[in-house]
Amino acid sequence: MTSPAVTPGSATEAHLLLVEDDEVIRNTVRMLLERYGFTVSTAADGMSGLEMFRERRPDLLLLDVMLPELDGIGLCRRIRELSLAPILMMSARGDALDVVSGLEAGADDYVVKPVESAVLVARIRSLLRRASFTPAHSPAGASGAGPGTGGGDTTTMTFGDLTIDTRGMEVHRSGQPLALTPTELRMLLEFAASPGVVLERRTLLSRVWDHAWHGDTRVVDLHVQRLRAKIGAERIETVRGFGYKLRR
Structure with a gap:
């Protein structure tokens, strides 16, 4: 070394x-x-x-x-x-x-x-x-009339059967808690902060892993696969040649 x-x-x-x-x-x-x-x-x-x-x-x-x-x-x-x-x-x-x-x-x-x-x-x-990550501020849609919410001041985002509590750092699918690793949770929060917006692999590397991009994005692709298996494959869409996005 x-x-x-x-x-x-x-x-x-x-x-x-x-x-x-x-x-x-x-x-x-x-x-x-x-x-x-x-x-x-x-x-x-x-x-x-x-x-x-x-x-x-x-x-x-x-x-x-x-x-x-x-x-x-x-x-x-x-x-x-x-x-x-x-x-x-x-x-x-x-x-x-x-x-x-x-x-x-x-x-x-x-x-x-x-x-x-x-x-x-x-x-x-x-x-x-x-x-030990705690959001410094609520992601977009986490307060007010967020996706699937009924409005009002809340830290909960809902995407179909998926519910994300950004204060309690908990995720539920159809009412059942999901066991996400810290990396999977951080990635999900990045997607949820900008639903419908394509995030490039190098952007996810920078925001989730704190990595500068050096051409190897396998760690992103494998974590997307793992996250899909837990929250539902249909929730995260691949945009070929660009990256991934969370469906609204």
Whole structure:
């Protein structure tokens, strides 16, 4: 890892779980993250990582793809059965199979090793911000006569059978609560803020992931697929050559 370009701050009190089988990489990343005020627990294989997660319930997980006993993809799926905690996958190859498999398993983001220290810390901070996200103001349509609402002062938006409570940060479909990851919720709020407006992939990367666009938008496409599976495939329309929009 290169020398960090991000200035270490005061203790964040965030607890991270790093699951990495390479001892040198594991210790190097742990020491780096501790410099930035994080509390870091580590595990060398997938099964140990799963046990440690159950015991300590960290705020965020960093999972290597290639792990003994239970690989990172399988571990990610097991974690998603238990928690919506942010997950950052780390791939040594960065090929399409690793990226797609990790995101389909429930990961929020991924980095390719070796990763610059500043990039890793920035991605972690972005995920933690997303997990604790509260809108600074109500999205368009969240107050007054919003889509499907009866008017009046409200923080609830309704799109057919889909209801979004922007104050309670809860989403219901046909009256049933939906378990959305912080990334999925942030993406849905971006769509709901501008129903009927096409959002380009690079716009979603910037607003949801805090990424500058570097040509790889697979993380957006996979999260749209996951969101569609939860809120209804018909809710998010693909506008070929441009991006996606939430149907009014």
